[in-house]
Amino acid sequence: MLDRDDNYAGVYDRRVGFGQRPALLMVDFAHAYYDPECPLFGGEGCRTALAAALRLRQAAKAAGVPVILTRVGYHPTGVDGGRFFEKAAPLTAFLPGRATAEFADGLVPDADDIVVTKQYPSAFFGTSLAAMLTTLGCDSVLLTGLTTSGCVRASCVDAMSHGFRTIVVGPACGDRHDAPHEANLFDMNAKYADVVDLAPALAHLEGLRATA
Template sequence: MSDRDSNYAGVYDRSVGFGERPALLMVDFAQAYFDPECPLYGGDGCANALSAGLELRRAARAAGVPVILTRVSYHPTGVDGGRFFEKAAPLEAFLPGRSTAEFADGLTPETDEVIVTKQYPSAFFGTSLAPMLTSMGCDSVLLTGLTTSGCVRASCVDAMSHGFRTLVVAEACGDRHSAPHEANLFDMNAKYADVVSLPETLAYLQRHACQTVKIVS
């Protein structure tokens, strides 16, 4: 056992488990992370996350679980991005008219999917996401997106802070480098959420679909 693991064992290893009424949250799967000419390009780490995210989306829709997509969009001056836009130069990729601000290939929003537009890292900050989830009766969030060390982590902390069971699907989150990806998965699992695998989440959604059918019938 590594020093890091032994330091956390018995301290930060509690699980909160899946909820009963989940929503799938897909954070910032934007073209910016898939365009080699864009400073935000994430290579295989982001491509693999999108593939897993799309698989989860299909399973969630089949199970009757609501799907929520986030996108980043700024005023042409970036003024609504405040200090975040001032600090992070690559956010210019999300200015109006930039192809990099569009959803990634394969993620065309369906008419029954809600799109949350944001200007800051967390999908919850300055948006109506938390009250919307509450009004929908959701008790948990299946969290996916880009990037693990940025907007996924920020959304994870806020989802937990708003009282939702938060499940971060490891394979459906991506970053430009494996080190921040793995470090942030480790830390989110320690303090804020359960980091779960794609197979166990797909199995959970399949069970959820069966339970839904049983209740309806």
């Protein structure tokens, strides 16, 4: 994570900590980010993020923690993507029938996984995610996904805004370049969430398993 300077130290240092009833949210691990022919190709940062997120999913399932996967999907015209689809040309990768719209290799939804389809950056905007988390009795979100500077950040802000304690697992988030990845982890940690490494997140899930 980026070093804090005098403008942040002592100002944005507060930690909120883990919740007791989390859900694991895996945002947009789509084939688009792993296909070198796709404009959204993310390289090594996205590959390592998926590997870390899959470890978290295994630990979440062992602890009885809900696992929620998001995918992006549009009407063939893209009209349900509104101005976002109009602005971001690579979103055509998520039109019906495109292989790039499918889940990444190695990420096959299990029968007990919940899949949420979205059209905008946040996993919460225009979806039933917040109501579903409330129904499940969740007080917190362990957030992973792609990309750190886009849909992860938007989902982080909305998770916090809906009242969920939000934990961003840094190594389980990826971007196309280290600079936006690190800058957005820094800013999310300052204002909206706790950003943690993989080991503490796995330990928290193991602790929940032990007390279940």
